[in-house]
Every structure is written in C-alpha cells, then in structure tokens.
Amino acid sequence: MHYDVAVVGAGPAGCMAARELASRGFKVLLLDKYGLPREKACMGLLSPEGRRLLEEGFGPLPAECLAEPAEALGVKVLSDGGGEYLLPFSGEGLWVRRASLDAFLARACGAEVRDGCRVTEVTVGRFYVRIRFLHEDDEEEAEATYLVGADGAESLVARMVRPEFYRLHTLPALERTVLVLWEGEADWDSRWLGMVALARGEGLGRFFVRAGTVGMAVSCGEEHRWQRELDTLSEFLSRRIGLALRGEPVRMLSVSNRMARGGRFNLGAGSALLAGEAAGFLDPWGFGIRLALESGKLAGECIADSAGENVTPHLHYLRRARPVLEMWAARGRKRPAGMVGELDLSPWSDERGRTARRDLRSLRRRLGR
Ligand SMILES: Cc1cc2nc3c(=O)[nH]c(=O)nc-3n(C[C@H](O)[C@H](O)[C@H](O)COP(=O)(O)OP(=O)(O)OC[C@H]3O[C@@H](n4cnc5c(N)ncnc54)[C@H](O)[C@@H]3O)c2cc1C
Incomplete structure (x- = not known):
C-alpha cells in the first residue's frame, strides 16, 4: 500500500503531524x-501554548482527556534550603490524562491508524520510504513518499536515518526516568506541579498531588540510584508538606532524550523528518508535550509546503525550526531555561536574597546550563 506520508509514533508529535497533513488532503x-x-x-x-496548539488542531478536549482538577497554574519549586518559588504560567494550562489524550488524538487526526504495529526497519530514499513493521508476529510493509519519525526518546527512525548522529549525540544523552504513583495526600494545592531541587542528588524531583493520588518522578541512572533519589524526595516531602503515602506503588520506567541540554537537535534528513523527543525537543525541566505538538505541526507543514517541489522537506524544516531552537538557547544563557517562555521566572530570578541566589545556581546546574 502506498501513502503520501507514514508517521511512526502516535504520541502528541506524531498525531499533530498526522493531523496537519491529513487536514490538507494527504x-x-x-x-x-x-x-x-x-x-x-x-x-x-x-x-x-500546548493547550492552544491542541485546541487549534483538534478542538476542545473531551472530558475523558482531562485530569481532576484540570486547572493548572504552573510550577512551584521547593528547595531544601527553605526557599519556595511560585512560577505561574502566562496563560491557562491544563492537567491531562496521557493515555486518554493520546488515544483521542490518534482517533481524531484523520490518518489511517494502525496500533500494535512495531516498526522494525525504515529505508529512506529521495521521495521514497519503505517501512517494515511487526503486527501480531506477522511482518508487514508499507511505502510512502515522506516519513515523520515521532517515535519518542529512543527513536528507531532517528537511529536508522542518522546512525552516526544517534550514536555520538543521542545515546549519551538518554536518561532513565521513573514515575511512581501512590495513594496518598499532602498539604498541597493540586493546581501546581511541584519541583524539588535538593542540595544532594542529581536531577530535579517532580511531583503532583491530585484526588488521592501522589505521583513522583526522578531521573538518574541505574535502579539503586533512582530508588535512593526517590526515598530522599519522599522524606523531604513528608517533612515539608506532610506527605503521607499508602499501599503499594505503581512504577513506570521511561527514557528521556536530554540532547537539547547540550544545544543539539536531530531534525532528520531528506524525506524523513524527526519530531518531538525523537528530534530532541524536550524542555530542560522535563516538559515535552508542547514541544512535541509544535515540532509535529511544523514537520507536517514543511512536508505539505514542499510537496510537488523538487526539494526535500528537510531544508524547509531546518529553516523553520530555527526560531524555536534559538529562543530556547538564548533563554538558557541568561536565566534558567524553562517552558520556552511560558513560566514567569521573575519571582525567583529577581529575588536578591542569599537563599534565592544559591537555589538559582543549584537549579542552573541541574538543568545543565
Ligand atoms: C516521568 C515523566 C514525566 C513527564 N511529565 C511531563 C509533563 O508533565 N508535561 C510535559 O509537557 N511533558 C512531560 N514529560 C515529557 C513528555 O511525556 C514527552 O516529552 C512527550 O510525550 C514526547 O512526545 P512524543 O510524541 O515526542 O513521544 P511519545 O509521547 O514518547 O510517543 C512516542 C510514540 O512512539 C511509539 N513508538 C516508539 N517506538 C516505536 C516503533 N518502533 N514502532 C512504532 N511505534 C513506536 C510509542 O509507543 C509512543 O506511543 C514527562 C516525561 C516523563 C518521562
């Protein structure tokens, strides 16, 4: 079967690229x-901004995609030196349920969706792509003119399209992350995402407390290290906000692509574009949905705009993704990069006290700047 475009990965980046292209008749x-x-x-x-992109592309989100409560105000940072900083969003954010959201986006994007199909090989020529995938142990094949690789941090498409780049820059930047969910509560306003910069340890701890569920995420190397990091975080939160946990936790292991910390992105090559975390679009604080949507939309637009021209979409994409990348880099030099301009960092960076200055230095170090 021949398609105009094959998209690998039905996360926010892939669904947004598919939506952009399908709505233009591809x-x-x-x-x-x-x-x-x-x-x-x-x-x-x-x-x-993520919310705006989603609603512009897909209309208002159905209730099943929203968490309870859905209102999101921004990030509240706690440091173990005693500092506490409210970093509000510049507009209205949302708390979403990822499983339901991604399934809705795939249903609504207008593409032919094949789930349960693991891509095992891609071959990319000029205006020609062949994809091999496994579906219930059967090997199948599809052909397309263009490809969007939106298959997340450990992208197979990135590995196959630019193997050297992947080996040299992406592999060393992959970071294991664990999200642990408990039943529990704490003295915490659910509308804020919590971040903790502890004096010891490596990354930033993140947490939410919502409707009797507590979620905590830490990033760092091997299991014994993240377990220690998680214990430190929960001890800190029980002292600081009276965190009380119950029952058996549910753990979800994941890998994040932290390539952008070193200012690197992989936008693909020729007729194959990469979007979302596959390309390295991940905010240094760990936020990726908005950038996945933005890069997916851009990848779709660049393919649509170059179709029919004798030029591969990669050149358009390189040029048009630059403002996003530059805005990010410029922000990081002066103040802690984050949410690409969507969090108001002034309550923190304008503070002159010694605690705030020390906390800010510690945060910069953690964000890799
Ligand atoms: C613990 C944790 C907490 C986070 N919290 C937030 C947050 O609160 N806000 C935020 O904005 N970001 C958050 N992020 C980051 C965010 O989840 C990601 O950046 C975002 O999901 C990236 O979207 P994507 O579309 O690029 O890739 P993904 O959402 O990872 O989607 C990739 C898709 O590709 C599919 N796939 C992979 N390989 C193949 C293959 N070979 N064949 C076919 N399909 C394949 C996968 O099944 C998956 O569905 C968090 C990340 C972690 C790990």
Whole structure:
C-alpha cells in the first residue's frame, strides 16, 4: 500500500503531524507499537501554548482527556534550603490524562491508524520510504513518499536515518526516568506541579498531588540510584508538606532524550523528518508535550509546503525550526531555561536574597546550563 506520508509514533508529535497533513488532503498512515490507549510515563502538565496548539488542531478536549482538577497554574519549586518559588504560567494550562489524550488524538487526526504495529526497519530514499513493521508476529510493509519519525526518546527512525548522529549525540544523552504513583495526600494545592531541587542528588524531583493520588518522578541512572533519589524526595516531602503515602506503588520506567541540554537537535534528513523527543525537543525541566505538538505541526507543514517541489522537506524544516531552537538557547544563557517562555521566572530570578541566589545556581546546574 502506498501513502503520501507514514508517521511512526502516535504520541502528541506524531498525531499533530498526522493531523496537519491529513487536514490538507494527504493520505497518511500512523503506526504505533502499542495498542491504543497505551500508558505513557508523564505527569500530564500541559502549558498554555500546548493547550492552544491542541485546541487549534483538534478542538476542545473531551472530558475523558482531562485530569481532576484540570486547572493548572504552573510550577512551584521547593528547595531544601527553605526557599519556595511560585512560577505561574502566562496563560491557562491544563492537567491531562496521557493515555486518554493520546488515544483521542490518534482517533481524531484523520490518518489511517494502525496500533500494535512495531516498526522494525525504515529505508529512506529521495521521495521514497519503505517501512517494515511487526503486527501480531506477522511482518508487514508499507511505502510512502515522506516519513515523520515521532517515535519518542529512543527513536528507531532517528537511529536508522542518522546512525552516526544517534550514536555520538543521542545515546549519551538518554536518561532513565521513573514515575511512581501512590495513594496518598499532602498539604498541597493540586493546581501546581511541584519541583524539588535538593542540595544532594542529581536531577530535579517532580511531583503532583491530585484526588488521592501522589505521583513522583526522578531521573538518574541505574535502579539503586533512582530508588535512593526517590526515598530522599519522599522524606523531604513528608517533612515539608506532610506527605503521607499508602499501599503499594505503581512504577513506570521511561527514557528521556536530554540532547537539547547540550544545544543539539536531530531534525532528520531528506524525506524523513524527526519530531518531538525523537528530534530532541524536550524542555530542560522535563516538559515535552508542547514541544512535541509544535515540532509535529511544523514537520507536517514543511512536508505539505514542499510537496510537488523538487526539494526535500528537510531544508524547509531546518529553516523553520530555527526560531524555536534559538529562543530556547538564548533563554538558557541568561536565566534558567524553562517552558520556552511560558513560566514567569521573575519571582525567583529577581529575588536578591542569599537563599534565592544559591537555589538559582543549584537549579542552573541541574538543568545543565
Ligand atoms: C516521568 C515523566 C514525566 C513527564 N511529565 C511531563 C509533563 O508533565 N508535561 C510535559 O509537557 N511533558 C512531560 N514529560 C515529557 C513528555 O511525556 C514527552 O516529552 C512527550 O510525550 C514526547 O512526545 P512524543 O510524541 O515526542 O513521544 P511519545 O509521547 O514518547 O510517543 C512516542 C510514540 O512512539 C511509539 N513508538 C516508539 N517506538 C516505536 C516503533 N518502533 N514502532 C512504532 N511505534 C513506536 C510509542 O509507543 C509512543 O506511543 C514527562 C516525561 C516523563 C518521562
């Protein structure tokens, strides 16, 4: 079967690219290795710009995609030196349920969706792509003119399209992350995402407290290290906000692509574009949904705009993605990068006290700047 565009990965980046192309009349195939809905380790905080992109592309989100409560105000940072900083969103954010959201986006994007299909090989020529995938142990094949690789942090498409880049820059930047969910409560306003910069340890701890559920995420290397990091975080939260946990936790392991910390992105090559975390679009604080949507839309637009021209979409994409990348880099030099301009960082960076200055230095170090 021949398609105009094959999209690998039905996360926000892939669904947005598929939506952009299908709405312009392109015949699109969207493949995902899991049956939908599938779980994704994610806190579910959607920034105002992410919300705008989603609603513009897909209309208002159905209730099943929203968490309870859905209102999201921004990020509250706690440091173990005693500092506490409210960093509000510039507009209205949302708390979403990732499994339901991604399944809705796939249903509504207008592409032919094949879930439970794991892509095992891609071959990319000029205006020609062949994709091999496994569906219930059967090997199948599809052909397309263009490809969008939106298959997440450990992208197979990125590995196959630019193997050297992947080996040199992506592999060393992959970071294991664990999200652990408990029953529990704490003295915490659910509308804020919590972040903790502890004096010891490596990354930033993140947490939410919502409707009797507590979610905590930490990133760092091997299991014994993240377990220690998680214990430190929950001890800190029980002292600071009276966190009380019950029952057996549910753990979800994931991998994040932190390539952008070093200012690197992989936008693909020729007729194959990469979007979302496959390309390295991940905010240094760990937020990726908005950038996945933005890059997916851009990848779709670049393919649509270059179709019929004798030039591969990669050149358009390189040029048009630059403002997003530059805005990000410029922000990081002066103040802690984050949410690409969507969080108001001034309550923190304008503070002159010693505690705030020390906390800010510690945060910069953690964000890799
Ligand atoms: C613990 C944790 C918490 C997070 N919290 C937030 C948050 O609160 N807010 C936020 O904005 N971001 C958050 N993020 C980041 C965010 O989840 C990701 O950046 C975002 O999901 C990236 O979207 P994507 O579309 O690029 O990839 P993904 O959402 O990862 O989607 C990739 C898809 O590709 C499919 N796939 C992979 N390989 C193949 C293959 N070979 N064949 C077919 N399909 C394949 C996968 O099944 C998956 O469905 C968090 C991440 C983690 C790990």
